[in-house]
Amino acid sequence: MTVLITGGAGYIGSHMTLALLARGRRAIVLDDLSTGSRDAVPVGAPLIVGDVADEALVLRLIAEHGVTAIAHFAARIVVPDSIRDPLGTYMANTMKTAQLLRAATAAGAPHFIFSSTAAVYGLLPPTPTPETAPLEPASPYGASKLMSERILSDAAAAHRLRYVVLRYFNVAGADPQMRTGQRAAGASNLITLATRAALGMTDGLDILGTDLPTPDGTGVRDYIHVSDLADAHVAALEHLEAGGDSATLNCGYGRGFSVREVIDAVRRAAGHDFPVREKPRREGDPFISIADARAIRATLDWTPKLDDLDVIVAHALEWERHYWGAEERKRLWTARRAAG
Numbered sequence: 201m202t203v204l205i206t207g208g209a210g211y212i213g214s215h216m217t218l219a220l221l222a223r224g225r226r227a228i229v230l231d232d233l234s235t236g237s238r239d240a241v242p243v244g245a246p247l248i249v250g251d252v253a254d255e256a257l258v259l260r261l262i263a264e265h266g267v268t269a270i271a272h273f274a275a276r277i278v279v280p281d282s283i284r285d286p287l288g289t290y291m292a293n294t295m296k297t298a299q300l301l302r303a304a305t306a307a308g309a310p311h312f313i314f315s316s317t318a319a320v321y322g323l324l325p326p327t328p329t330p331e332t333a334p335l336e337p338a339s340p341y342g343a344s345k346l347m348s349e350r351i352l353s354d355a356a357a358a359h360r361l362r363y364v365v366l367r368y369f370n371v372a373g374a375d376p377q378m379r380t381g382q383r384a385a386g387a388s389n390l391i392t393l394a395t396r397a398a399l400g401m402t403d404g405l406d407i408l409g410t411d412l413p414t415p416d417g418t419g420v421r422d423y424i425h426v427s428d429l430a431d432a433h434v435a436a437l438e439h440l441e442a443g444g445d446s447a448t449l450n451c452g453y454g455r456g457f458s459v460r461e462v463i464d465a466v467r468r469a470a471g472h473d474f475p476v477r478e479k480p481r482r483e484g485d486p487f488i489s490i491a492d493a494r495a496i497r498a499t500l501d502w503t504p505k506l507d508d509l510d511v512i513v514a515h516a517l518e519w520e521r522h523y524w525g526a527e528e529r530k531r532l533w534t535a536r537r538a539a540g
């Protein structure tokens with residue numbers, strides 16, 4: 201009963217590995233370290249450096265370790281990169297998911313958990329957004345994930361495979377014990393950027409749009425703590441192991457916060473102010489993105505423990521401080537100043 205975690209050296213996969221080990225489960229990590237980091241893989245889970253599309257390798261791992269479930273996190277995740285390089289994105293996300301599924305079905309691994317995204321819903325979904333909302337991804341990234349969902353459901357229908365697709369909303373925060381967190385220097389998500397601005401690693405934060413049709417004019421998102429998200433994966437695995445049906449579920453808390461509310465939370469956590477500039481809206485950003493989270497609550501045995509923006513932001517800030525260290529923060533700040 202070993203779980204193969206692809207992308208387990210990355211941000212979310214490393215949290216799921218911790219969550220599994222905490223339950224006394226066996227986990228192995230397959231990661232090519234393209235964006236992940238060796239240090240992120242928790243002690244207790246062997247790391248195999250390799251590609252999810254290496255079918256011979258995956259077949260060998262399944263046989264040698266007795267793999268009964270695959271949690272597939274490995275992907276290229278940067279939306280603007282997917283617009284610049286759609287073919288690379290489809291190859292990395294969609295084709296490689298198909299290749300991984302070919303190995304999984306050939307070896308008879310019965311359970312599969314897939315990391316999808318709210319980006320499958322497009323720019324103007326109904327809010328809160330149910331799983332039945334129109335699927336109109338606005339980027340190759342969202343489309344690559346939607347196509348993977350379809351491939352997975354077709355493969356499951358034809359083989360002895362059951363799955364849970366989790367469509368994440370906005371993932372943030374870090375392990376409360378600071379064992380792992382966001383390690384990408386180039387991370388572009390709001391909470392990471394705001395905490396780095398508060399720590400003086402950058403010269404401030406841009407609010408991307410203050411004239412949106414939202415209560416305070418800034419974008420609204422459903423921020424979910426990464427450790428709660430990891431627990432949702434474990435609950436999804438246990439659902440499948442208990443004989444539960446395949447399911448596609450939103451993964452969010454079902455409530456939203458604006459950019460200004462996030463900034464206020466970061467100011468509270470840091471105990472001081474930091475520079476904030478008002479800029480035009482970002483092309484292709486949804487105004488509001490909030491999960492209709494009823495289906496996940498009804499389907500999985502999952503109770504979020506960290507549904508509090510102040511907690512999410514405090515953990516993100518503590519991680520940034522802990523991970524980067526004072527010297528590195530100073531170096532990043534100086535490099536940023538030199539770059540203008």
Ligand SMILES: NC(=O)c1ccc[n+]([C@@H]2O[C@H](COP(=O)([O-])OP(=O)(O)OC[C@H]3O[C@@H](n4cnc5c(N)ncnc54)[C@H](O)[C@@H]3O)[C@@H](O)[C@H]2O)c1
Nearest residue numbers: 207209210211212231232233234235236251252274275315
């Ligand atoms: N971070 C978010 O806010 C968010 C939101 C929605 C969905 N997701 C999805 O969650 C998953 C994990 O995202 P993350 O934020 O942890 O990203 P990440 O970049 O930190 O992790 C991805 C990991 O996959 C590895 N990888 C990439 N291609 C690989 C390959 N071909 N073979 C083996 N390993 C490979 C990378 O080295 C990295 O360790 C992704 O599928 C992403 O699309 C993330």
Ligand SMILES: O=c1ccn([C@@H]2O[C@H](COP(=O)(O)OP(=O)(O)O[C@H]3O[C@H](CO)[C@H](O)[C@H](O)[C@H]3O)[C@@H](O)[C@H]2O)c(=O)[nH]1
Nearest residue numbers: 317318319370388389390393406407408419420421459485
């Ligand atoms: O410097 C910034 C960065 C972001 N924002 C705003 O903050 C909100 C959140 O933006 P993020 O970049 O943190 O997240 P997105 O909602 O754009 O995207 C996230 O959710 C998507 C799903 O909808 C995808 O999964 C994507 O990978 C993931 O990063 C948005 O209103 C955005 O305009 C700012 O004001 N300033």
